Amino acid sequence: MQSIAAMTTIYDIAKALSITPSTVSRALSDHPHISARTKARVKAKAAQLGYRPNGIAAALRRGKTFIIGVMVPTTDRSFFSSVIRGIEGVASKAGFNVLITQSNDSTAVEAANIDTLLKTQVDGIIASIAKETTDFEHFRKINAQNRPLVLFDRVKENLGASTVVIDDYLGGYYATEHLIQQGYQRIAHLSGAQHINIYKYRHRGYQEALSTHGIPYDPSLVLESNHLEIQDGRAGMEQLLQLHPLPDAIFAASDFAAVGAMQLAKEKGLRIPQDLGIVGFANEPFTDLVEPRMSTVEQHSAQMGELAAETLLANIQKQEPDLVPKKLVLTPSLITRASSVRPNFNIDRI
Amino acid sequence: MQSIAAMTTIYDIAKALSITPSTVSRALSDHPHISARTKARVKAKAAQLGYRPNGIAAALRRGKTFIIGVMVPTTDRSFFSSVIRGIEGVASKAGFNVLITQSNDSTAVEAANIDTLLKTQVDGIIASIAKETTDFEHFRKINAQNRPLVLFDRVKENLGASTVVIDDYLGGYYATEHLIQQGYQRIAHLSGAQHINIYKYRHRGYQEALSTHGIPYDPSLVLESNHLEIQDGRAGMEQLLQLHPLPDAIFAASDFAAVGAMQLAKEKGLRIPQDLGIVGFANEPFTDLVEPRMSTVEQHSAQMGELAAETLLANIQKQEPDLVPKKLVLTPSLITRASSVRPNFNIDRI
C-alpha cells in the first residue's frame, strides 16, 4: 500500500524549477556558491510545496543524527527528570535532540536499551547506571562503536567514559557535621548498597565527619537497604527504635528514606527536631513540603545534566571520545531546614 | 578526517562470506527463504565483526523510524513524567523508541519542537499542549505530513487528533461533592486559565456539584491564576482570608496550589481540616507526605500514557491517522485523606 500523500522532496522542488537536486540542497542550506536569486526561488517553492527536510536521509549521508541518547533508571523521579531537563536545554540549544530510555534499574533492560540507542545511531549517550548492574560489558559496546559516553550520578570508572557526579563524600560529610554541630551525638545513617559509589561515598563522608569530631563510629547505627524508598526508611526507623540508647539523629542517603523515617518517628511520638534530627539527600521537592521541612543535600541536578550534555557535545564535536575521560565533580550544598535545626540549641553549651 | 573505526556493515559481512548484501540482510532478519546454514554463518560472522545494524539506513529505506515523538510542557512534573513512563513502557514493548521534547509551556518552543520531530521523521507524535498556546496551526503540520497525532490532558478539539483525557468535570464534581458531604458550606475554588479545557471543566464540575446540593455559586470564592503553582495557592489563600465570612473549604485545580493554600492557612493558624478542608488535583506524590495528608484527584497518569501510546501505535500501524479521531476519557478517582475528612463529623447532623 502506498502512503496517501507523498512527501515532497528536494527532487520535487528541483523538477518544479528545472534545476538539480544538488542546487536545491545547497540553496536550502544557504551555501555561498548559490546565487541569491536561486535561493529565493528555491525557498519560495519549498514553502509553497510544504517541503520538510528528511532528517533521516541527511543523517544517513552525514553519519550524524543530531540525536543524543539518554538512559536513566526512571524518569519519574525528580532528580532524574531535572537532569533530563538540563540535558535537553543544552542539547536543543546546540541543535540536538534527546532520545530517552529507562532501565527501570534492570541490567537486562539497560543492555537492551544500549543496543537500541546504538541501532538508532545516536551521536552519543548519557547514562546513569542501574542499581542492579554489576557487570558493565554492555557499556563497552558504546565505545566499541566509537560513540562517546558520559555517565552521571551512578557512574563507573574505567569504562572510558567521562563522568559527572557531585561530591557525595562531601555531601555526607556536610550533612553529618551539621547534625553534630546542632548537638546531636548518636547519629544513625540509612545507606544503600555499597557497590554503588554514591552510597559508599556518602557513607564515608558520614564516617569521616564523625571521626573528625571525635565521635566513635557505631556500626549498629548504620543500616543498609537496597532501594532507600519510603518503606525502607520506615523499616529502618523501626529497627533503630529497638536500640538503647536511641539515636538522636538520622542522616539518610535518600530523601525518600528520610521522609519514611520521619513519618514513623512522628507516629511513635518523637518530636522532630527536638528528639530526632533528620537530614536527607537530593533535595526532592517534597522535602520542602513535609512537616517539619526537611534538611537535605542539594545535588544541582539540572546543572549536572547541563554539564553532562556539554561534555558529551564536546566529545561529539571532536569526532571521538576523550582519550583521557574527564571527571567532573560538582560540590553539593547543604540545605538546612527545620528537621535538623534545634530551635534553642546553643552551640556553646556542648 | 576519517572516523577511527569504520563501522562494519552488511557489505563487510557479505564480502567476508563471499555472498551478497541482500542475503546477509535477509539472513539477519530470519527471512524464510534463507537456508539455516547461511543464517548461522551470517550471524556468526556478524557477531565476530561486531556488526550493529544501522537503524537510520533501514529507516530511510522503509520510511519508518520506529521512533515516536513526545512533547510535554515539562518533564519534571510528576504527572508528565508518569505519563512518559507509561508511553515508554508500551512503546518499547512494541519496538518503538521515544523522543522527548519539552515546550516549557511556550508556543514558540512548541512550534519549533514540532518542526524538529517531523524533521526527525518520527512515526507519530504524542503531545500535551502548552498553557500559553491559543493558536494551533503548528499542530496542523503534523497531519499535513500524514503523521498521526495523539493529544493528552491538555488537548484541543478539531485538530484531527485522537485525545486521551480524564473526565475533569467529574474530577471537579467528585472533589466538591466530597467536601459538601463532609459538611463544608463555603467552598472556594482555585482555578486556572479558562481557555484551557482541563481548568474549565474542573470549574464546571465544581459548579455543578454545588448546584446539585443546593449551594449557591458565589463568584467571589473562585480565583483564577495562570500557573496554579505553590505561590499562586498562597496568594489565593491570602485573598480568600479577606472574605467575610471566610470560606471553610478549598478545592484547588492543582496540587501545587492546594499545598500553597494549605501552607498559608496553617501559618495563619487555621486548622486543617477542622477550620478548612482542602482537596487538590493530580495526586502528586507530595500530597501523601504533607501534613495533614492531602486529599486529591488521581488522574491515572501512567495509564493515560499507555492509552495514548496504544492509540498512536494503532494509527501508525494503519498507515494513516484515524479519520474519526478517538476520544478516550478516563474516570478520575477521588482520594480522600486527612485534609478534607472531618474526624468527628456526622453526616446525619446536617
Add this chain to the structure above:
DNA sequence: TTATTTCATGCAATCGATTGCAAAACAAAA
C-alpha cells in the same frame, strides 16, 4: 533422463539528502 517444483541466492533499484569535482555561464582583463 527430462520436466517441473521448490528452495536459496543474486541483481539492481530505491529511500532523500549531501558533496567533491567537473563544467557551464558570465565577467573582466589582455
Add this chain to the structure above:
DNA sequence: TTTTGTTTTGCAATCGATTGCATGAAATAA
C-alpha cells in the same frame, strides 16, 4: 576577440539497508 578568472550550477557517487524480480541450484516427479 581571446584569455583568464569568478560565479553558479550540474553530474554522479555515496551513506547502509531493504525488497521485487530474476536466476541458479537442488529436489522431486514424470
